Amino acid sequence: MxxxxxxxxxxxxxxxxxxxxxxxxxxxxxxxxxxxxxxxxxxxxxxxxxxxxxxxxxxxxxxxxxxxxxxxxxxxxxxxxxxxxxxxxxxxxxxxxxxxxxxxxxxxxxxxxxxxxxxxxxxxxxxxxxxxxxxxxxxxxxxxxxxxxxxxxxxxxxxxxxxxxxxxxxxxxxxxxxxxxxxxxxxxxxxxxxxxxxxxxxxxxxxxxxxxxxxxxxxxxxxxxxxxxxxxGFIGENNLLPASIIATDADGTTLIELPGGGRIKGTGFGNRQAGSSCTVSIRPQDIDISPIDGSLVDAFQGTLFDLQFLGGALKLIFDIGAERLLTVSLQGRRGMEMPIIGGRYLLNVSRQAVRIFEQGAQS
Ligand SMILES: Nc1ncnc2c1ncn2[C@@H]1O[C@H](COP(=O)(O)OP(=O)(O)OP(=O)(O)O)[C@@H](O)[C@H]1O
Ligand SMILES: [Mg+2]
Structure with a gap:
């Protein structure tokens, strides 16, 4: 049995x-x-x-x-x-x-x-x-x-x-x-x-x-x-970025600053004292891009550095400043407008998709 x-x-x-x-x-x-x-x-x-x-x-x-x-x-x-x-x-x-x-x-x-x-x-x-x-x-x-x-x-x-x-x-x-x-x-x-x-x-x-x-x-x-x-880092493709903690809200979300100065909110693990450094993970497919005139809530900016067309998906590499690259994966759709290399975009990500870990930055 x-x-x-x-x-x-x-x-x-x-x-x-x-x-x-x-x-x-x-x-x-x-x-x-x-x-x-x-x-x-x-x-x-x-x-x-x-x-x-x-x-x-x-x-x-x-x-x-x-x-x-x-x-x-x-x-x-x-x-x-x-x-x-x-x-x-x-x-x-x-x-x-x-x-x-x-x-x-x-x-x-x-x-x-x-x-x-x-x-x-x-x-x-x-x-x-x-x-x-x-x-x-x-x-x-x-x-x-x-x-x-x-x-x-x-x-x-x-x-x-x-x-x-x-x-x-x-x-x-x-x-x-x-x-x-x-x-x-x-x-x-x-x-x-x-x-x-x-x-x-x-x-x-x-x-x-x-x-x-x-x-x-x-x-x-x-x-x-x-x-x-x-x-x-081990399971699936991920962006792991060093960041610093700005403040944690009563609702448990934490405001962080990314390399390049972008500020977004995320959910965290362990000590999230203001001023401490952390590492954030953001899956490439959890990020959306939009024209730069959009709202800055839950968003930061990047310059498109490289674009790989993979048939069903589009892999975009953004330079977010401070020599950090960020991978974004978009589902390919008929008639979609191709982003332009060298163009500047807003990168939007929901706070649930931004996971903050206590460990210090990995370079
Ligand atoms: N008989 C042994 N004597 C001494 N060290 C051992 C012995 N068997 C395993 N180890 C050590 O224990 C650790 C775990 O080994 P293990 O074989 O369990 O790894 P694993 O996860 O199965 O790795 P792999 O994916 O390569 O098969 C390793 O550091 C290995 O060198
Ligand atoms: Mg084994």
Whole structure:
């Protein structure tokens, strides 16, 4: 039976390195939960502790109500797709996938049916009789995927399962993994450094950095409501600008001054004392442009420095002064007037889209 998973104050040290630093979260039954972060942030280490291949230095891991710290890996009923997790070289594709079902003493008819279903799913039906050495790397990876999912594990653990595949197969398999996961409702913990994959597949994403969790949220909220400067810069394209705090209103909005002297309002995190420096994030698609004679409320000025026509979208680079550039992304519309390079424009942005972070300016 699929299960919830709780990570309670888990830390893992290797000598002086703290690979995972006091991590806490709960994954609901049937949830697709992704650990997202760049290389070395502790994703694999955390997943290996959940699988039982590695013991945490401190903290507990539970499946449902049961603490599983002393349960060996083969008794945790997890399905695993790890980086470099080998398949059996002497078994055919079919027998590799059937392995876990045979170990569970399922009937021959069941095994035939379940393995065929998996083979279809990963598009390997025509290669069922082959051995691993007669497969490409991507095909081998798909055998690993099929083998992990066919046993209907309590928890499915996947560590960059699509990283060795070509784009077409990756796009195919990520939607297949997701729809299969929904159908059978297996709690899934998925590791990737690919934000597009994470945004597309997950119910929730935990963004990790330096062994810690920066934010746990739905893909949409992770993108639109980043809680830390790291998340604001890591997920999606963003303008990160140094700024200074002018004043904070009773309604919680804060007036800031941008490089070049423009003043706008935003919503903030942490200390927002007048005079202190901060970093603001503004998504390129949250900015509108208008002729310079418009109102200056929630707007500042810039000179168009470069324009890239991308078919459906228009990418504009503005010089806002003080040697700072700002990217604006506009949706292309029939008949729209092309902005003019060298022209001066008002840049409008809603205060909700201006997020103010306490950390000092990044240059
Ligand atoms: N067995 C080990 N001994 C010592 N240090 C280790 C060990 N395993 C991992 N580390 C260190 O712990 C940190 C986290 O490693 P981990 O493999 O969890 O990263 P990751 O997020 O999976 O990275 P990647 O995206 O490159 O796979 C790294 O600094 C790594 O060098
Ligand atoms: Mg890893």
């Amino acid at each position: 699929t299960t919830s998973v709780t990570i309670n104050s888990v830390t893992k040290r290797f000598g002086d390195t703290t690979a995972v630093n006091n991590v806490n979260f709960e994954i609901a039954k049937g949830e697709f939960f992704t650990l997202l972060g760049s290389s070395g942030c502790g994703k694999t280490t955390l997943l290996r502790m959940i699988a039982g291949f590695m013991r945490q230095t401190s903290g507990n891991i539970s499946f449902g109500d049961r603490i599983i710290d002393d349960v060996p890996p083969h008794q945790r009923n997890t399905g695993m797709v790890f980086q470099n997790y080998a398949i059996f070289p002497h078994l055919t594709v079919f027998d590799n996938i059937a392995y876990g079902l045979r170990a569970r003493r399922r009937s021959a008819a069941d095994i035939e049916k379940e393995v065929r279903r998996m083979l279809d799913l990963v598009r390997l039906g025509h290669l069922a009789h082959r051995r691993p050495r007669e497969l490409s790397g991507g095909q081998q990876q798909r055998v690993v995927l099929a083998r992990a999912m066919v046993i209907q594990p309590d928890v499915l653990l996947m560590d960059e399962p699509l990283s060795n595949l070509d784009t077409e197969m990756r796009v195919h398999l990520r939607s297949e993994i997701r729809s299969l996961q929904r159908q059978i409702g297996i709690t899934t913990i998925y590791v990737t450094h690919d934000q597009e994959e994470a945004l597309l597949m997950s119910d929730r994403i935990a963004v990790m950095s330096g062994g810690q969790i920066e934010q746990i949220d739905t893909p949409h909220r992770t993108y639109s409501e980043p809680q830390t400067l790291f998340v604001a």
